[in-house]
Amino acid sequence: MLQVGNMKEELLSQQTGLKSSNKQCCSKQMIYLAVSICNAIISFVLAIFCLTYEIKHNSLRIEMIVAFTCYFASIIFSLIIYIKRNSTFTKSVNFITFSALLSLSLISLAIIIDISVTLTKEPVEPEQPLKIEPSNYGPLAFIHENGTRIHWSTNELTGTKLVSGKTYTDKTESNFHSVFVNNGDKFDYTLSGYQKKYSYYLPAKINKFIVMADIQTVNTYISAMDEDYDFNVLCGDYSISGDMYEYGESFYKMHTKPVLMVQGNHDDPTRIFLDNITQRPMNYFQKVRNLGYFFIYVNNGNTTISMNWLELNAKLGAGSEHTFIVVHNPVYSTGEYGSYTLLAQKMEAFIDGHPELKVRGIFTGHDHLFAAFKRKNVFYFVNGAGGARIDQMTNKTYALDRIWPKEELHGPLTVLNEYCYGYEYHLDSWMKFTRTEVTFSANKVIYTIRDLVTKQVLVTYDQVI
Structure with a gap:
C-alpha cells in the first residue's frame, strides 16, 4: 500500500x-x-x-x-x-x-x-508655388564663337524662359530647351520655374580647363569637382545606350561651368544627341579666346572621312596661340582597345604637315584608364576614366597580350603587336579614375593628372614651347 x-x-x-x-x-x-x-x-x-x-x-x-x-x-x-x-x-x-x-x-x-x-x-524650406519639377539636367552652357547656347531639360513638357538682361521666351511645350544668348564677357541668368540663379563667366584669357571622358552616367566626380577652372572639355561617352534620360544622369550636376564636347561611340547613334544637346556638327572647330579646338568624331570606319575634314578645315586653327584636338577614340593607348593605327598614322601626318597650327595636345577616351604619350613635343592623352568602370589590364580577357604587371606603367614600351603602335612614345599609364588639368604660363603648357578619388596629383608634364 x-x-x-x-x-x-x-x-x-x-x-x-x-x-x-x-x-x-x-x-x-x-x-x-x-x-x-x-x-x-x-x-x-x-x-x-x-x-x-x-x-x-x-x-x-x-x-x-x-x-x-x-x-x-x-x-x-x-x-x-x-x-x-x-x-x-x-x-x-x-x-x-x-x-x-x-x-x-x-x-x-x-x-x-x-x-x-x-x-x-534639416532646415524646413517653405513650399514654393512651382509647377515645374527640377530639371533633369542643366543648364549647360555651350561655348560658341559669338555667344553661348544654354541648354536644359525638364521632367515635364513645358514652355519656359531664360532671363539675362533680356528675356528669351520659349513657349513650345517640350522636355528639351535651348536658347542662344548673344553675350559679353559675363552674365547672370535665371530659368523660369527655378529659384537658383546661374552665372556664366569666361575670362578674357583662359587660365585653366579640365578634360574628362567616359562618364557613362556616373556623375560622382563631376559633382565633386572644385571650381578653379574655366570650362570642361569632354571626350565622349556620356551615356551607355544613347537614351536621353542617360544624359540627364551624366549632366544634371554639371551646370557650374561651360562645356565643349565630342560625341562617343556609346552616345546616340542617330542625331538626337546632336540636335537636342550640342546642336553642333559631328566634326567642328571652336575657338575659345586664344585657344583653338578641333572636335573629331571617329567611329565605325569613318576615320578617313573625319581626318579628311580635319585636313580641309585646318586653316580654322590658324592664329590660335595653342591648338588642341579632341576625339573619342584613342590615337595611342595601352588600354583594352590599344592604339588605333590608322588614326594614329593620319594624326601624325596632319600634325607634321601643319606646324603653323601649334598643336599642343590630343585628348581622347574610349579606353577606361589614363595613358600619356609624347611625340615631337606633342602630348597624346587617354582620359577615359571619368566615372565608368576601369579597364583592368591584369585581366587577360581585356588585355589579351597587353598584360600589365602592376596597376601602372612608366617609360617607353617595346612590346610589338598590332595593338601597340606608337608605344615608343609612352610616358605613363594608370588604372585609376583621373582628370587632366591644363594650365598655361609664359613659355609652357602644364598638364596635371589628378586622381579623382584621392584628389592627389599623379604626375605633371611641362611642355616647353
Missing part, C-alpha cells in the same frame, strides 16, 4: 511539474510571439515611412530595404512560433531566437530614431 501511495504521489508530482513546465514553455512562447508581432508592427511602420520618403525625396533607400527585411523576418518568425506552438519544436525555440527577434526590433527602432533626429536637424 505504501508503495502504491508513493507511486501516486510521484505521478501527481510529475503531472504537476509537467503542467508547470508547459505553462513556463507556453509563457516563453507567448513572449517570443509578442516580441515578434511588435517587431513586425514597428518595422512595417518604418518600411512604409521610408518608402514614402524614398518616393518623395529619393532617399532612405537602404533604410527602407532594412525595414522590409525586418518586417518579413518577423512575420516568418511569428508564423513558425504560432504553428509549432504545441510541438516539440516549440521547446527548441530558445534564447537565440528571442535575441534575433529583439535585435530586429532594436534595429528598426534605431533607424526610426536616427531618421527622426536627422529630419529635425
Whole structure:
C-alpha cells in the first residue's frame, strides 16, 4: 500500500511539474510571439515611412530595404512560433531566437530614431508655388564663337524662359530647351520655374580647363569637382545606350561651368544627341579666346572621312596661340582597345604637315584608364576614366597580350603587336579614375593628372614651347 501511495504521489508530482513546465514553455512562447508581432508592427511602420520618403525625396533607400527585411523576418518568425506552438519544436525555440527577434526590433527602432533626429536637424524650406519639377539636367552652357547656347531639360513638357538682361521666351511645350544668348564677357541668368540663379563667366584669357571622358552616367566626380577652372572639355561617352534620360544622369550636376564636347561611340547613334544637346556638327572647330579646338568624331570606319575634314578645315586653327584636338577614340593607348593605327598614322601626318597650327595636345577616351604619350613635343592623352568602370589590364580577357604587371606603367614600351603602335612614345599609364588639368604660363603648357578619388596629383608634364 505504501508503495502504491508513493507511486501516486510521484505521478501527481510529475503531472504537476509537467503542467508547470508547459505553462513556463507556453509563457516563453507567448513572449517570443509578442516580441515578434511588435517587431513586425514597428518595422512595417518604418518600411512604409521610408518608402514614402524614398518616393518623395529619393532617399532612405537602404533604410527602407532594412525595414522590409525586418518586417518579413518577423512575420516568418511569428508564423513558425504560432504553428509549432504545441510541438516539440516549440521547446527548441530558445534564447537565440528571442535575441534575433529583439535585435530586429532594436534595429528598426534605431533607424526610426536616427531618421527622426536627422529630419529635425534639416532646415524646413517653405513650399514654393512651382509647377515645374527640377530639371533633369542643366543648364549647360555651350561655348560658341559669338555667344553661348544654354541648354536644359525638364521632367515635364513645358514652355519656359531664360532671363539675362533680356528675356528669351520659349513657349513650345517640350522636355528639351535651348536658347542662344548673344553675350559679353559675363552674365547672370535665371530659368523660369527655378529659384537658383546661374552665372556664366569666361575670362578674357583662359587660365585653366579640365578634360574628362567616359562618364557613362556616373556623375560622382563631376559633382565633386572644385571650381578653379574655366570650362570642361569632354571626350565622349556620356551615356551607355544613347537614351536621353542617360544624359540627364551624366549632366544634371554639371551646370557650374561651360562645356565643349565630342560625341562617343556609346552616345546616340542617330542625331538626337546632336540636335537636342550640342546642336553642333559631328566634326567642328571652336575657338575659345586664344585657344583653338578641333572636335573629331571617329567611329565605325569613318576615320578617313573625319581626318579628311580635319585636313580641309585646318586653316580654322590658324592664329590660335595653342591648338588642341579632341576625339573619342584613342590615337595611342595601352588600354583594352590599344592604339588605333590608322588614326594614329593620319594624326601624325596632319600634325607634321601643319606646324603653323601649334598643336599642343590630343585628348581622347574610349579606353577606361589614363595613358600619356609624347611625340615631337606633342602630348597624346587617354582620359577615359571619368566615372565608368576601369579597364583592368591584369585581366587577360581585356588585355589579351597587353598584360600589365602592376596597376601602372612608366617609360617607353617595346612590346610589338598590332595593338601597340606608337608605344615608343609612352610616358605613363594608370588604372585609376583621373582628370587632366591644363594650365598655361609664359613659355609652357602644364598638364596635371589628378586622381579623382584621392584628389592627389599623379604626375605633371611641362611642355616647353
